[in-house]
Amino acid sequence: MPPEDEAQIDAKLKETDRAIADLQKQRQQLLAAKAALGKGAVPQPSQPQPELSEKALEKALNMLEWNSFKKKDGEWAFLRKRDGSLVEDLLPIVGFIDQLRHGKRLVVGKYEYVASEDKFLNRYFAGT
Secondary structure, three states, rough: HHHHHHHHHHHHHHHHHHHHHHHHHHHHHHHHHHHOOOOOOOOOOOOOOOOOOOHHHHHHHHHHOOEEEOOOOEEEEEEEOOOOOOOOHHHHHHHHHHHHHHHEEEEEEEEEEEEEEEEEEEEEEOOO
């Protein structure tokens, strides 16, 4: 496959991932608006987020700009932008991020991930 074709496919995949993330965000906003309108009604269980493969999670996480801690092992990246919204590269894996935000520590690939202060994403070498 010529490099130009591969680059075009990669660009189209990234565009598709962003479109999916935008649609998921719109869906969540609509569900929240619907819930606000129907207060007192029996809440319907929300549909579970589709499970992502570990490879897809790892790819999304590796797209972040990671920085080394100065005084300890591990790295950090921003979880949110200045306006408080989730960093764009994390939108496709919002279910995974929500688990971290609720205190879980999850291992993906060779790293263990944890959220801190609902602003940062930290990762530490998980070992073998």
